[in-house]
Amino acid sequence: MTEERPGAAEVVDSVLGALADPTRRQLLDLLAAQDEATATTLAERLPVSRQAVVKHLAVLEAAGLVSGGRVGREVRYAVRPAALDTTARWMASLAAYWDRRLANIKRVAEAAERDPSATRPE
Numbered sequence: 001m002t003e004e005r006p007g008a009a010e011v012v013d014s015v016l017g018a019l020a021d022p023t024r025r026q027l028l029d030l031l032a033a034q035d036e037a038t039a040t041t042l043a044e045r046l047p048v049s050r051q052a053v054v055k056h057l058a059v060l061e062a063a064g065l066v067s068g069g070r071v072g073r074e075v076r077y078a079v080r081p082a083a084l085d086t087t088a089r090w091m092a093s094l095a096a097y098w099d100r101r102l103a104n105i106k107r108v109a110e111a112a113e114r115d116p117s118a119t120r121p122e
Helices: 008-019 022-034 039-044 050-062 081-114
Strands: 036-037 066-071 074-078
Touching: 008 022, 008 050, 008 081, 022 036, 022 039, 022 050, 022 066, 022 074, 036 039, 039 050, 039 074, 050 066
Parallel strands: none
Antiparallel strands: 036 074, 066 074
């Protein structure tokens, strides 16, 4: 149905799994708005503990959506767009496939309206 590069299916699966949780989507939004942040800073903006934020960040990191880098004693997290780009390309390809199918259905339906005898069995 859609063409994918090797490994793209695994990337899409892990991204969609990670984004299934609303807290992780919020974390991604916060990181995108701030460029980078620590788990402590992020926890201050969410109704969950710092430990919960760290666990959510681990899931996002495993999916390739964020990366953490040590700066002194802190770990600062930032968004990594590559996995999102891969997922967006897959979704666009899937949408294009369905657009083509729906356009074909529309064409067949319009042809049947113009010539009803063409679709009747004999």
